[in-house]
Every structure is written in C-alpha cells, then in structure tokens.
Amino acid sequence: MARLHALVDDLDALEPAFTGYDRLRFGGPTSRDTCIDAVRARYPRPWPVTAARGGR
16 A cells, blocks of 8 residues: 555656546546545545654
8 A cells, every 4th residue: 555655746746736627628537536536535544644753
C-alpha cells in the first residue's frame, strides 16, 4: 500500500489543479478527481503525512 501512496503523491506533484469550471467543460470529473482524490479516499493512509517521511 505504501507504493500506491508514493505513486499517487508523485502524480499529485505533476497534475495541475482544476477549477469547478473544468468539471463543467469536460462534462464530469477531472483526472485529478478520479486518479488522485478518489484513490486517496478509497485507500487512506494508515499514518499521518509528515515531513520526516518526505510527504509519503
């Protein structure tokens, strides 16, 4: 599971922020909604994120 969190963190660093308008323009959820936010919601970290862990 730690590997999944690390990969999502890496994707999060690359993926730009979207606006509410982007959801209207694309007609649904953005890639950030489905590939980052939804994965984090489905597989929450069992520990808090700290700087000592490098954000992972």
